[in-house]
Amino acid sequence: MRPERVAVFGGIYSNYLALEAALEDARARGAQALYCLGDLGGFGPHPDRVFPLLREADVKVVRGNYDHAIGHGLADCQCGYTDPRDNHFARISYEYTLRNTSDRWRAWMCEFPPELRIFLGGKRVLMCHGSPRHTNEFLWESTTSTDFLDWLTREYEADVILATHTGLHWRRELQGGRAFANVGVLGRPGNDGQTEVGYALLSASGDRPGVDVEIVSLGYDHERLAREMQDENLPREFVETILTGWWTTCLEVLPAKERRRGRH
Amino acid sequence: MHSASSPALAADTSRLALSGPAIALEHLDALWLQVAGTVCNLRCAHCFISCAPDNDTLGFLSLESVLGWLEVARRHGVKEYYVTGGEPFMHADLPEMLEAILRCGPVTVLTNGTLFTERVLTRLAAAEAASAYSLELRVSIDGPTSATNDPIRGEGTFGRAMEGIRKLLDHGFLPILTAARVWDFADEEVVRERFFRALHDVGCERPRLKILPSLRIGREALRTGGYDRHHWVTEEMLESYDRAQLLCSNSRIVTSRGVHVCPILIDHPDSLMGPTLEGSLRPFELRHRACFTCWHYGAICSNYGDIGRDAT
Numbered sequence: 391m392r393p394e395r396v397a398v399f400g401g402i403y404s405n406y407l408a409l410e411a412a413l414e415d416a417r418a419r420g421a422q423a424l425y426c427l428g429d430l431g432g433f434g435p436h437p438d439r440v441f442p443l444l445r446e447a448d449v450k451v452v453r454g455n456y457d458h459a460i461g462h463g464l465a466d467c468q469c470g471y472t473d474p475r476d477n478h479f480a481r482i483s484y485e486y487t488l489r490n491t492s493d494r495w496r497a498w499m500c501e502f503p504p505e506l507r508i509f510l511g512g513k514r515v516l517m518c519h520g521s522p523r524h525t526n527e528f529l530w531e532s533t534t535s536t537d538f539l540d541w542l543t544r545e546y547e548a549d550v551i552l553a554t555h556t557g558l559h560w561r562r563e564l565q566g567g568r569a570f571a572n573v574g575v576l577g578r579p580g581n582d583g584q585t586e587v588g589y590a591l592l593s594a595s596g597d598r599p600g601v602d603v604e605i606v607s608l609g610y611d612h613e614r615l616a617r618e619m620q621d622e623n624l625p626r627e628f629v630e631t632i633l634t635g636w637w638t639t640c641l642e643v644l645p646a647k648e649r650r651r652g653r654h
Numbered sequence: 655m656h657s658a659s660s661p662a663l664a665a666d667t668s669r670l671a672l673s674g675p676a677i678a679l680e681h682l683d684a685l686w687l688q689v690a691g692t693v694c695n696l697r698c699a700h701c702f703i704s705c706a707p708d709n710d711t712l713g714f715l716s717l718e719s720v721l722g723w724l725e726v727a728r729r730h731g732v733k734e735y736y737v738t739g740g741e742p743f744m745h746a747d748l749p750e751m752l753e754a755i756l757r758c759g760p761v762t763v764l765t766n767g768t769l770f771t772e773r774v775l776t777r778l779a780a781a782e783a784a785s786a787y788s789l790e791l792r793v794s795i796d797g798p799t800s801a802t803n804d805p806i807r808g809e810g811t812f813g814r815a816m817e818g819i820r821k822l823l824d825h826g827f828l829p830i831l832t833a834a835r836v837w838d839f840a841d842e843e844v845v846r847e848r849f850f851r852a853l854h855d856v857g858c859e860r861p862r863l864k865i866l867p868s869l870r871i872g873r874e875a876l877r878t879g880g881y882d883r884h885h886w887v888t889e890e891m892l893e894s895y896d897r898a899q900l901l902c903s904n905s906r907i908v909t910s911r912g913v914h915v916c917p918i919l920i921d922h923p924d925s926l927m928g929p930t931l932e933g934s935l936r937p938f939e940l941r942h943r944a945c946f947t948c949w950h951y952g953a954i955c956s957n958y959g960d961i962g963r964d965a966t
Contacts, residue, residue: 532788534760541731
């Protein structure tokens with residue numbers, strides 16, 4: 391039987407506590423299949439803790455840029471920052487994650503596909519990390535035209551495209567009942583002053599063809615995560631984001647509108 | 655590092671290669687509109703297309719023509735727009751152009767920051783607030799002090815441009831200060847800190863800084879001596895290289911002459927791809943020495959450094 395409801399998680403960034411909460415929440419909401427759009431590591435503590443959870447819950451994972459970099463042991467996270475401060479924090483995070491990820495999980499990450507496709511509610515759903523054409527493409531709400539998203543759905547033959555790479559959730563309705571959504575991330579809050587994170591719940595819309603995309607806001611034990619990050623000597627700037635909901639690093643990539651919504 | 659050499663050598667090394675690697679257009683992601691042609695109120699010593707008050711080699715684009723290009727661009731699924739010159743704020747119809755673009759997609763304006771008026775900025779702030787899309791303003795300043803900037807951009811331009819940035823901040827914009835690297839690379843960190851300090855001094859708490867490599871063509875070839883003999887892009891250099899870093903793989907620019915391959919090469923006849931957007935989508939051969947700079951640094955014209963570099 392084809393599933394009627396699925397949950398799609400964005401980047402986890404080693405936030406295994408949020409992942410645990412999301413798995414429980416998604417099951418409680420009746421999700422019959424679980425997906426993750428990649429970037430399992432980075433930012434948070436104890437990177438190895440997310441993998442058993444994903445395996446046990448049979449979560450299908452799309453490859454993110456971080457998974458590619460950690461999986462292959464590349465020199466950096468391939469985030470491409472140019473600001474020295476952003477690079478400084480990106481390097482700390484990457485080196486910590488690489489050092490603390492076991493070889494068996496790194497090998498698993500190398501097997502992730504660049505995209506997954508499912509049918510839901512009679513619609514073609516395409517799941518990717520950045521965009522269907524580039525793992526690292528940033529599709530921000532304020533710098534991605536609807537014309538371009540319409541083109542993507544035609545070019546990649548999909549009715550719904552889901553991505554996560556930028557870390558901020560948003561959605562847009564497109565021509566012919568199609569849609570694009572960034573499902574957000576479980577790894578850190580969405581630069582909105584709230585400590586909750588989020589994921590997407592996709593449901594077939596009853597008796598007519600269609601998919602409803604709901605962004606679910608999710609509380610978890612963020613104070614415990616913050617304590618564990620401190621214990622692991624991760625930067626206090628990262629801990630601040632977990633505790634306040636405001637991004638403190640890697641801000642250079644934010645377009646004007648998204649940057650203004652944040653505090654920093 | 656490149657050392658200054660004679661104009662004779664500059665002339666010699668400005669020649670084109672007989673052939674070069676062909677770069678296909680993956681998709682028309684960005685459409686640039688050179689709305690002010692080569693007309694600019696400044697005469698910067700490093701301008702790669704030699705813009706000046708009396709350089710009308712390329713003319714203004716009319717509002718009607720911009721609206722026409724916009725309509726065609728939308729059919730191609732263009733993701734974002736860039737508006738440049740010359741100095742775009744010399745164009746009386748700029749606000750209306752930006753309002754029209756913001757109804758279709760995000761837009762970035764490249765400006766020297768010296769011609770902002772209260773009336774125009776108020777109108778632009780309202781246009782951005784009404785749009786789902788960002789209006790980015792990139793203000794060019796090439797040194798963090800008058801002493802370093804003004805010899806390049808002209809007497810008093812540092813103060814005027816910083817005043818322009820202050821006005822943008824007053825209207826709620828978060829300008830991107832854009833500087834061409836006209837200093838020694840070894841000084842980069844010091845220069846960057848000084849830029850941040852200069853921005854802080856005009857009340858900018860969220861500094862955004864983009865540093866561009868200098869392009870040793872146009873007036874800049876005379877200032878620096880141009881390129882060296884080994885500065886070419888070859889097929890071998892593109893092996894394992896992410897071609898999305900090259901603007902010609904995802905953009906075109908409209909000038910009063912037609913559609914060119916990229917904003918850097920518009921002075922060169924072979925950059926003109928044709929009178930229509932449809933006719934400009936064929937591959938472009940990298941035969942120019944400036945292409946070496948684009949290859950070397952990647953995404954030099956986009957807003958965020960080499961963001962988007964694809965690892966996989």
